[in-house]
Amino acid sequence: MEFINHGGLNQVINDLNGLITATGVIMGTLEVCRLPQEKKRLPQQTRWLEQKLVAELTLPKIRNFLATHEFKLSPRLKRFGSLKDPIKRKTLVNLISALNLCYPEYDFSDLREKSFTRVSNLKLAQNGINTTLNSIVDEFYPDKCELFWSQLDEVVDLDRCSVYCYVPGLSQDDPFSEIGVAWSMNYFFVNNKTKRLVFFALQCVSFSSECAKEMYDQEEEIEFPSWCYQENDY
Template identity: 40%
Template sequence: MKLLENSQLEAISDALSIETGDCKIYGKVESYSCKMAGNDKRLFKTMSHDGQSPHELQALSPPQTQMSLSPNRQYSRSTSSEGEGPLCDTCSRKMLFYLTSTLNASFHPDYDFSDTKSHEFSREPSLQWVVNAIDSNMFATGGAMYSAIKSKLWSAIDNEVSLPECEFYSYNPDLECDPFGEGGVLWSFNYFFYNKKMKRILFYSCRAVSSSAGQVSADSGIGQDLGMEMDGDDMQEDYIDEDDLTYSSHERVTPLLY
């Protein structure tokens, strides 16, 4: 997977480093090409050493909530030695490789996701579900500071991968292999926006850490040291201005709906 340079996404990632009175948010938004190069081809061959087809379906875990599932959602049956299993979402072995390789590229060299299993991923019901899930966490913790960048964030993502054409996946690891499993993490999410036509994946990863937990470990693989102290009074007057990313921090942005 090749990281695609994008100044808008870099500015968004910088703006997602938000510090409030009781916690810190660390986020990043990155775009990757799905065109395989040398290392990717070797890893894919390793994952397919048993001779199984790259189009073979792999069972995914259901989304964390079933309430927003579309009535037109399609499922396949997983199989086991005892016969047919329950209805579940699936993805191809090749798609699983794309998701795993994106994690490896984003968190290299701190983590290795080569042995990640399909059940640690979910396919999300819709774009609106993903937007609502992300905005809910971000608003609850980031408040007005997230409001100031929300519209620009979703616009930049849409420009990069054309959201209406995407499939949506999330990474929900077991606690033992969760890179965000250290103490003090209030919430975290990892979403993938996959545009098959463009052969591109956008990866949006974010977490909130309690300030009482202390400085996040330097090897956590996400976020940067904020390097600045903000007080509540100044925060209401600050402006974010990076590559045309300009909003007042107290401005309310109309929610973006697709």
Template identity: 35%
Template sequence: MAQSISSDDESPLNKTIPRKTLIFLISTLNASFQPDYEFSCCTSQDFSRETNLELVKNAVDSRFISVMGDYYRSVSPQLWSVIDEEINIKESEIFSYHPDGTSDPFSESGIIWSFNFFFHNKKLRRILFLTCRADCKMASNDEDNEEDEPLEFNNYLTFEGVMD
């Protein structure tokens, strides 16, 4: 089973994902990455339920801060406010996706780290998918192999998603 960032001592019953929810999560992945990737082979073991919102926020914030530093610190409250406005975080279940590392956008060459969180609000019948990956520019330019070429840094925080 995928490792949750929440408490390690959760009972297996708390980690069980209902079949209907699993279908929604997989459908969200497919809609987000089609036609390049297909996730129908995913199982509940690729996902975990996150029970601690603060740990999820910390995981997201620490990744973004490591890349964008003070710029992210200034937009972090806005990010979490927009997420809350769209999905009502306190009434949502949070899931994370932990890919198998073989056939998905998170296991391509040069990927340094990634995160994938789903905020599922049953009452609103809505899923918000928050995903990000950091890739090494040098790994994607292996054939060029010009050592003197400076690495580019994009200081813009962009968000993609599907909203109903």
């Protein structure tokens, strides 16, 4: 798996990163990934993950443990599905690989299907993202929302892709569960036919968090509004 540069989507995330809201600073990730080609030699890490998942299918103790530690889902979400299905297994490997690629300082290799959910239909994902963007800044909606969906459709063909979410903090430490994160969202848009995956995630981090400080240490001095300094630490 590797990143693909897309100027339009790069501009979208650049417009979002660093926005100041009532609860903190927005930090986002929006990456286009090329999925491994079946006919080509798979990367060692990808092959290792697939082999490990297949091996676990033969270990009843592990499968029984996972089955008894399921969490309740909203009717709008669906469980990932059985890893006995090779397509589901490959999808899980791709989701894990995408997280490892986007957040190299973390290791998601031990995640399993219970850490992901499938969004039942595209409209739900669109409504969730549009609502979040609108809550961040009015100016981002609707013009830039329309541009975002247009650019995304160009990459993954939305009508023919599957949508997944990662459940933060269920299995391990991750960037969405760090101290100072007020809220977060994430979506994977996967089109196995075109071998494209887009990962879109937003976090709102408190002004006193290390992440926010690091972001602005790299830029020119920015004067926050006075209410920024009245926020409670998380």
